[in-house]
Amino acid sequence: MFEKTAPLKALEPVPGTRIWPGLLSRQSQEALLATLRGQIVENPLYQPTMPKTGKPFSVSMTNFGDLGWVSDRTGYRYEELHPTTGRPWPPIPGGLQALWGTLTGYAAPPEACLVNYYGRHAKMGLHQDRDEKPLNAPVLSVSLGATAIFRLGGLERKGPTQSFKLASGDVMMLSGPSRLRFHGIDRVLPGTSTLLEKGGRINLTLRRVTDPDL
Numbered sequence: 001m002f003e004k005t006a007p008l009k010a011l012e013p014v015p016g017t018r019i020w021p022g023l024l025s026r027q028s029q030e031a032l033l034a035t036l037r038g039q040i041v042e043n044p045l046y047q048p049t050m051p052k053t054g055k056p057f058s059v060s061m062t063n064f065g066d067l068g069w070v071s072d073r074t075g076y077r078y079e080e081l082h083p084t085t086g087r088p089w090p091p092i093p094g095g096l097q098a099l100w101g102t103l104t105g106y107a108a109p110p111e112a113c114l115v116n117y118y119g120r121h122a123k124m125g126l127h128q129d130r131d132e133k134p135l136n137a138p139v140l141s142v143s144l145g146a147t148a149i150f151r152l153g154g155l156e157r158k159g160p161t162q163s164f165k166l167a168s169g170d171v172m173m174l175s176g177p178s179r180l181r182f183h184g185i186d187r188v189l190p191g192t193s194t195l196l197e198k199g200g201r202i203n204l205t206l207r208r209v210t211d212p213d214l
């Protein structure tokens, strides 16, 4: 998934928030993309809706893994089946599972890999990732395609935030004291990557959902 020679050197703007710029080589990004494309017919992107309001997300989604994160009028939760096809999600690509092991050091494997696709005008509001049981397990994300402006806040919705660019091949982790920080994607910068021919951005987020019997 990443070169053995690649330095595993992360930026840590605040404790527990780590960014590995360009950790995945172009070749690894293309291989990961090919794996995603190979699954996208059986495991299509769909447009989730917001709890209560039923307003559609601007981001389309699918998942890999035993569990997938879904949102509809009922709320946010993890499900074993794709909401539109009724089929189980495909397994998490091996390279991503290995990346999780190397970077998180968490003793149990990830159970969910949320795939977010951002077209030109998509964004994601400030949120916490808190639908998972073990909050001592990090959340690890891989970005592909156009560069995004990632906003990182604190443990409360209000308060100061800082912004970072996440480019294709960058890996990000929220762990420890940053695990419940608010964060979101303000926008995707057009023309910043040639990985996806039609532009846009993909973010893959790996999570442990249930408590492992350690």
Ligand code: MD6
Pocket (backbone or CB within 6 Å): 116, 124, 129, 139, 140, 141, 150, 166, 172, 173, 174, 183, 184, 185, 203, 205
């Ligand atoms: C995105 N990422 O990059 C949205 N959450 O498109 C997330 O919401 C996220 O990147 C938790 C940990 C890392 C992330």
Ligand code: FE
Pocket (backbone or CB within 6 Å): 127, 128, 129, 183
């Ligand atoms: Fe998140």
